[in-house]
């Protein structure tokens with residue numbers, strides 16, 4: 001009952017720039033994600049979703065407030081042990097995978113950084129875990145499909161055996177049919193590994209497919225937190241959320257049908 005949340009964010013503020021160029025990207029954001037849960041952050045472009053994720057991943061220098069992972073307060077500096085527990089997957093696998101490194105080199109790199117041995121079995125296991133054949137191992141990112149590239153990005157995160165994945169629009173660069181495959185993969189990994197997810201997406205259908213709870217962001221603030229059932233029933237309190245629902249072409253029935261689980 002009293003278990004600490006896996007992720008706790010309290011009163012997070014992020015400001016970019018100074019003076020007239022100042023942008024208050026995140027204002028007083030607080031959220032809790034239980035161990036093994038999947039939490040979605042939704043909102044329009046520029047609402048501050050990715051900035052919350054980047055602060056938690058400590059990819060940002062300046063933020064105030066407090067961030068706790070499994071009860072331990074995070075400092076501003078990245079430390080290796082915490083980085084290993086918490087891995088991030090980005091929207092565009094082409095941009096996040098080194099174009100002149102083979103898949104093998106891409107998967108070896110985090111093992112080298114974290115001083116882990118037995119590269120060969122770990123790489124083979126990671127490829128298998130994300131449904132990639134070993135024959136892809138010595139190819140380059142441009143020699144595989146977009147969906148396969150995102151599987152490599154997920155394998156690169158999983159190879160460190162993290163407890164948390166921070167997912168920044170992990171399917172929005174992909175075709176709809178491939179989106180469903182990647183979402184199903186993420187769902188299976190979460191179930192098998194008991195992972196905790198914090199996912200950012202502007203697509204409500206994608207978030208509803210993967211997450212249990214959702215926070216709606218507008219202009220840097222959380223305006224409403226909902227369960228996925230409340231979202232499905234359109235049982236929302238805020239006008240902004242209602243607007244988002246009606247504006248979201250991604251939440252119509254056709255889109256929801258395309259996301260049925262194939263497993």
Ligand SMILES: Nc1ncnc2c1ncn2[C@@H]1O[C@H](COP(=O)(O)OP(=O)(O)OP(=O)(O)O)[C@@H](O)[C@H]1O
Pocket residue numbers: 016017023024025043044045046047048049050051052200202
């Ligand atoms: N490095 C930065 N320097 C200055 N402003 C930034 C920086 N990163 C983000 N911002 C600004 O902070 C605000 C929130 O951006 P953020 O990327 O978090 O929004 P988002 O909701 O994730 O949108 P999107 O889905 O388009 O990425 C925006 O106004 C953005 O322009």
